[in-house]
Amino acid sequence: FGKGSIMRMGDGEAAENIQVVSTGSLGLDIALGVGGLPRGRVVEIYGPESSGKTTLTLQVIAELQKLGGTAAFIDAEHALDVQYAAKLGVNVPELLISQPDTGEQALEITDALVRSGSIDMIVIDSVAALVPKAEIEGEMGDSLPGLQARLMSQALRKLTGTIKRTNCLVIFINQIRMKIGVMFGNPETTTGGNALKFYSSVRLDIRRIGSIKKNDEVIGNETRVKVVKNKVSPPFREAIFDILYGEGISRQGEIIDLGVQAKIVDKAGAWYSYNGEKIGQGKDNAREFLRENPEIAREIENRIRESLGV
Secondary structure, eight states: OOTTSSOOTTSGGGGOOOOEEOOSOHHHHHHTSSSSEETTSEEEEEOSTTSSHHHHHHHHHHHHHHTTOOEEEEETTSOOOHHHHHHTTOOGGGOEEEOOSSHHHHHHHHHHHHHHSOOSEEEEEOGGGOOOHHHHHSOTTOOOTTHHHHHHHHHHHHHHHHHHHHTOEEEEEEOEEEOTTOOSSOOEEESSOSHHHHHOSEEEEEEEEEEEEETTEEEEEEEEEEEEEESSSOOOOEEEEEEETTTEEOHHHHHHHHHHHTTSEEEETTEEEETTEEEEESHHHHHHHHHHOHHHHHHHHHHHHHHHTO
């Protein structure tokens, strides 16, 4: 086997702390317990259509690029909006992108990128769009049960060891389907079989729970993310934040909400105040104030982190 095949848990690599990449959401970083998504692991993000799955992953890519990392985006849905990605802070010229024809091709490319050791993060968007070659070459009505599930199971068996060794974060975006004939319990399930549920270290369930309006015009979504599975910290925590259209996760909105929860920002009626000084009437105005005064926003954020011990 060679040197290093077996080691004591206290020696070198085995005892290393988990390296993380921020999600771009302060509340979600706190809910994850370690300050972000763990590197060297598989992460699954799933939810209904237009719930913010791709937006969240693009924010993670932007955060990784700020740290000087290299990210790749496997766009199996052929629907990545490059202008939108740039608005979210993604350095588009530096982002590697692939639009594969088949599921096998997508997973082979992922495997090659992970093995290269030069990629820090890969996003696969989405598992549902990873169509097996046999299905593409077959007729429209052909029944091919379990084909995609087998493909995912085989790919994850091959990938996990290399992912850990190269310290690469791999995010699978997934869609929701309904189980037929379920009378009790949750009829929702994710595509691509059960393998991904087992191999994922973190699973995030993202949902749109409301609209954000400004003068009767909808300017964004209120979003809730539940940490359904977490192998690196206690699971079942959740985060609620605003996703503004064309802007992404509202950092200022989160600072206000978490500041009020931690009693760092005072809320009296519609007014928000910090250190006895009013910062705005209504959340929109308070958000605008923090956008114009980033040093105050940073100060409140640091106090929130201190109070929560992150």
